[in-house]
Every structure is written in structure tokens, then in C-alpha cells.
Amino acid sequence: MQGWADLYSWQLDRASRTPLSRQIYMQVCSAVASGALCAGARMPSSRAMARQLGVARASVVSAYEQLLAEGYVESRHGSGTFISNDVAGLATRRRAPRAIKRTVPTMARAFPDFERSAVQGDARPFNTGRTLIDARTADTWRTLTHRAVRQFGSNDLGYADPAGLTALRANICDYLRAARAVQCEAEQIVITAGTQQAIDIAIRVLLAPGDEVWVEDPGYPLTHAQLLLAKVRPHAIPVDDQGLIVDTGRRKAPRARAVFVTPSHQFPCGVAMSMARRLELLAWARQSGAFIVEDDYTSEFRYSGPPLASLQGLDRSEQVIYVGTLNKALFPGLRIGYAAVPRALLQAFVGARYLIDRQPATLQQEVVSQFMQQGHFAAHVRRMRQLYREQRDALAETLTRRAAGSLDVALPDQGMHLVAYLRDGTSDVEIEEAARRAGIIVRAISRFYRSARPRAGLMLGFSGFPRQLIVPAAARLARLVASRGRD
Ligand SMILES: Cc1ncc(COP(=O)(O)O)c(C=O)c1O
Structure with missing residues (x-):
């Protein structure tokens, strides 16, 4: 009768840097995990396996020793080596990721999916939290x-x-x-x-x-x-x-x-x-x-x-x-x-x-x-303060000039972002979405309110973008806001 090793498609890569003994070990492990090999299956003798795979017997012996040490196989005196009964169920457990999902503890579910680094890493204007070096x-x-x-x-x-x-x-x-x-x-x-x-x-x-x-x-x-x-x-x-x-x-x-x-x-x-x-x-x-x-x-x-x-x-x-x-x-x-x-x-x-x-x-x-x-820190802050001030002014000026009827720009005395408040009841969340589609990142400040009546405004980061980027992007944003205001 044919043994499982004859039926199994072994894929040994002789050009690989992974030793053959390790490859044999990994093949047996994955055969167990996939259910191709079940508990109680008899392993071919190391000599037979080496012959079949065309490898030195020492490679097979070494793989078997590792499988034995980790409990994948057990040796029964006088009758050979068998897939261990302890691995029964390993294959089914791996195949049922949905079962794992159900066991997520309540506290783990309490971690909301914040607008994290994916957003903060975005280099489009006017993403907040970015700096220039x-x-x-x-x-x-x-x-x-x-x-x-x-x-x-x-x-x-x-x-x-x-x-x-x-x-x-x-x-x-x-x-x-x-x-x-x-x-x-x-x-x-x-x-x-x-x-x-x-x-x-x-x-x-x-x-x-x-x-x-x-x-x-x-x-x-x-x-x-x-x-x-x-x-x-x-x-x-x-x-x-x-x-x-x-x-x-x-x-x-x-x-x-x-x-x-x-x-x-x-x-x-x-x-x-x-x-x-x-x-x-x-x-x-x-x-x-x-x-x-x-x-x-x-x-x-x-x-x-x-x-x-x-x-x-x-x-x-x-x-x-x-x-x-x-x-x-x-x-x-x-x-x-x-x-x-x-x-x-x-x-x-x-x-x-x-x-x-x-x-x-x-x-x-x-x-x-x-x-x-x-003294590099003080000098860096001095240079960046000058740069950020110019960027802040470029942003505020462009918005004020191009969207005076729709936006009230609050010029901040400090910081790395400004808020442009929306007039006429325009929704900041809608502008946020429309701007994103147009390649501009703004944050709707109404999202930051809890009980107080929210004001609609756009939070715009100016620290992370050179003036040449700020001016055309601010002009585009102003056009977008003005067109929404007219809708
Ligand atoms: C209010 C406030 N505090 C602190 C930080 C800075 O946090 P961290 O020092 O962990 O980067 C930010 C960054 O956006 C912030 O907006």
C-alpha cells in the first residue's frame, strides 16, 4: 500500500538557503496544520523518506528529531514514528478564524479606531501635526x-x-x-x-x-x-x-x-x-x-x-x-x-x-x-517659527481673499494650525469629505465638540507645507467652500 509520503507533493528547494532538514520539518508541520496529516499517521522510516526525497538521511533524521522534540510526532518503541495524538484538532483550530473573533474581550473592543497614523502620515495639505525639518x-x-x-x-x-x-x-x-x-x-x-x-x-x-x-x-x-x-x-x-x-x-x-x-x-x-x-x-x-x-x-x-x-x-x-x-x-x-x-x-x-x-x-x-x-534646538525653533509664520500668513491671506464671504479665518497667535469658520450654516463635515475627494485634508471641528453647541469650522495645518503648496491648495479650498455655500 502506498504511504502518505508518496501521495504528498513535497516541494524541496535545493537552491534555497533554508537547510533541507528545516524544509522537511516545515512541510510536515504545514501538512499537520492543513489536515493533510492526521494524528496517528505513520511516518515513513528516515531511510525510506531520504530515498524518496533524494536527500541525505542525516537531513531527514535531523527533521524528525526536531518534530519529536516539539511534540509533532511520537516514537513508539519497535513500531516506528507516528503523528502525535496531541496535535489532533490543530488543523480545525487553524481553520476557524471566526471562532476567535467571537472571543474578543469587551475591553479590547473599547479601543475605537481613531484617525491614526494613516491620516497623519498623509502629506497632502492641510493635514495637521506635520512639521518641516x-x-x-x-x-x-x-x-x-x-x-x-x-x-x-x-x-x-x-x-x-x-x-x-x-x-x-x-x-x-x-x-x-x-x-x-x-x-x-x-x-x-x-x-x-x-x-x-x-x-x-x-x-x-x-x-x-x-x-x-x-x-x-x-x-x-x-x-x-x-x-x-x-x-x-x-x-x-x-x-x-x-x-x-x-x-x-x-x-x-x-x-x-x-x-x-x-x-x-x-x-x-x-x-x-x-x-x-x-x-x-x-x-x-x-x-x-x-x-x-x-x-x-x-x-x-x-x-x-x-x-x-x-x-x-x-x-x-x-x-x-x-x-x-x-x-x-x-x-x-x-x-x-x-x-x-x-x-x-x-x-x-x-x-x-x-x-x-x-x-x-x-x-x-x-x-x-x-x-x-x-544651541541647535533654539536655532531650529527660531528658523521654523519664521517659516511657519510665513506659511500661516500665506494660508490666511489666500483664504480671506478668495473666500471672504464664506469663511472667517481666525488668525492664531501661536501653533501649527488655524481654524477657518464656515458661514451660512455650511456643514464642515460635508466640506471635509468634498475636500478629501479634491485632494485636500481638512478636519471638521464640529467633531471635537461634546455637549456645547458645535461651531462649523475647518482645522487646517500650515506647519508641514511650503508656501508654494499652500497658496494653490488654499485657493482650491476657497473655491470649493464658495461653491458649496451657493448650493
Ligand atoms: C492637543 C495636543 N496635545 C499634544 C499633541 C502631541 O502629542 P505627542 O507629543 O504625543 O505627539 C497633539 C498633537 O496633535 C495635540 O493636538
């Missing part, structure tokens, strides 16, 4: 990276301080004190993988499931989603032209344990929180014992003067976690941010960071640290 910075970055690699000793390659490299923390501390009036010592700086991680850690350290918090309305959707995943109860507090309306927060959720704000450049509207509101918010935090998480994501790019002083700098009771990022000032793929953490929370914050992600990548920190220390 000029040749000077690219060259310096290359040089510093080579140097850091050359100088790396074995001590630098191991586990290190979860809070980050001492030198980088000191450089960031100096920068924050000088540029943002943040009150901190270097030991209070914790390096994170960007704002996203700093906010995640702040939530873990400050809040328990069921705790109430305030978020801005409209506000940053990722912070809101992070809070929901932590089973915290966010209360949407409206924002006006002075920033978060503290009085509404006090009435709506007086027992809130924390508030998440973007005071120097409110997301997405771009307003700066007034001094009166800052003091009111700090006074509320002091009285209620709540913490403030200050997301200062684009403070480097202020166009009408030096950066605004941080909210943290006004705090006298250490109740503000200040969060900043280099992913905007430099480039989002860098994934380096930082938090200036009140001393009372420091141990918990560093502990949480360690449990989530051990530590930031050492080499990257070294490069950033040198980049700051040698």
Missing part, C-alpha cells in the same frame, strides 16, 4: 547621531533611569525655566514618549475608575478617549474666547479630581486662556485639591512675541503637571516628550512610567540632549 537640522541630527553611536560605551546600552538621561532632563529643565517660566528642578522632569504617554501616566497616577474630571469642549479627542478607557468620567466644560469657563466647571462637576487643559493654545480653537481664568482655575484647584494637567503642545511657535508663561509657573501649591513635547517642535516620529511633575507625585509618576515602558530609548535621548545643549 530643514537641511541644517537634518545635517546636525545626522552628525550628532553618528557621534552618539561612536561614543557609546557598554554602560550606555543597558537599563537606565526610567525618568530619562540626567543631561537631557537638565537641558529640558533649563529650557522650560527660561522659555516657559516653569518652576521646576531637573529631578522633576520625566522624559516620556510624547504627550500621549505623559497624559496616560498622569491619568493612572491621579485618577481611579469613576472619578470625575473636566475636559475642554471642544477639546482634544485623544485625551478624552484616554480618560474613557481608564473608566474615568469626563465632564465637557465649554470654552469661550478666554479659554475654559471655570465657573461652568464648578457648577457642572464640583467634585472633579482633575482638569485637562491646553491653556496657551486651546485645541482646536487656538485661543489663549486669559490671566483671569488662569488664576480662577488655580484657585479652584487649590480649594478643591484637584490637579491640573497642562498640555503645552505648541508653545515654541508663538508669532507675536515671546512664548506665553505657563500656567504651571503661576501655581504656588504644586498642583499642575506640566506636559510638553518635542514631537511638535522637532518631528512627531521622534516620540520624545516630558512632564514637569509636582514633587509629591514624582515617585508614583516615575514608577508608572517604569511599569509601562521601562525607560526612554537611550541613544535618541543622547542625540536630543546634545542638540539642545549645543
